[in-house]
Amino acid sequence: MRSDWVLPICTGHERLKDENGDKAHPTQKPESLLHRILLGSTNPGDVILDPFFGTGTTGAVAKMLGRNFIGIEREESYRKVAQKRIDNTRKYDSDALSVSTSKRAEPRVPFGQLVERGMLRPGENLVSPRGETAKVRADGTLVCGKSAGSIHQVGAALENAPSCNGWSYWNFSRDGKNISIDLLREQIRTEMRQRPN
Numbered sequence: 001m002r003s004d005w006v007l008p009i010c011t012g013h014e015r016l017k018d019e020n021g022d023k024a025h026p027t028q029k030p031e032s033l034l035h036r037i038l039l040g041s042t043n044p045g046d047v048i049l050d051p052f053f054g055t056g057t058t059g060a061v062a063k064m065l066g067r068n069f070i071g072i073e074r075e076e077s078y079r080k081v082a083q084k085r086i087d088n089t090r091k092y093d094s095d096a097l098s099v100s101t102s103k104r105a106e107p108r109v110p111f112g113q114l115v116e117r118g119m120l121r122p123g124e125n126l127v128s129p130r131g132e133t134a135k136v137r138a139d140g141t142l143v144c145g146k147s148a149g150s151i152h153q154v155g156a157a158l159e160n161a162p163s164c165n166g167w168s169y170w171n172f173s174r175d176g177k178n179i180s181i182d183l184l185r186e187q188i189r190t191e192m193r194q195r196p197n
Ligand SMILES: C[S@@+](CC[C@H](N)C(=O)[O-])C[C@H]1O[C@@H](n2cnc3c(N)ncnc32)[C@H](O)[C@@H]1O
Pocket: 025, 027, 028, 029, 030, 051, 052, 053, 054, 055, 056, 057, 058, 072, 073, 074, 075, 078
């Protein structure tokens, strides 16, 4: 994971609206931010306290990731929005939630395996933290404008950076939500761990 984090602000489908179609909260945080923080600093079953709960982004992501949470929010209208949001949130499949403590010791999963297994389809778009899209090709490379190559190379080209961890950079879209491709890699790793030697 890079030490500088480039994440999208909360827009589109994820942005909660009130009955008049206005933003339900002025500073709703993106789920991708909480996903990264909670995955990197907690384990399933842990309890997370957010004393400035707002629309409950921390609680929603905690629930998806199999964590418990306590939220404190002084504004009743935000509490209602948060409650409804969390009621409508589902936990990810538990197989997808187990993460090894040592990332370096994990088996290598080529990005192309996600395509081979049909988890991502050739022609499907991946989304960068800034909302740029790159097309997935059948051989497990990406193409975005004039740049083509691995998830890491195309991410680095977009960021104008010497390197980029494509696994934490790219997201795929399902039901209007952007989800990290790292979750798909984790699913494959979980299956590999369960396979008898
Ligand atoms: C930056 S917002 C949190 C946004 C939230 N992370 C989200 O994604 O929606 C901070 C929230 O803290 C609440 N707040 C501020 N002071 C508080 C206090 N003393 N007790 C409880 N809530 C408080 C505000 O009403 C506001 O909703």
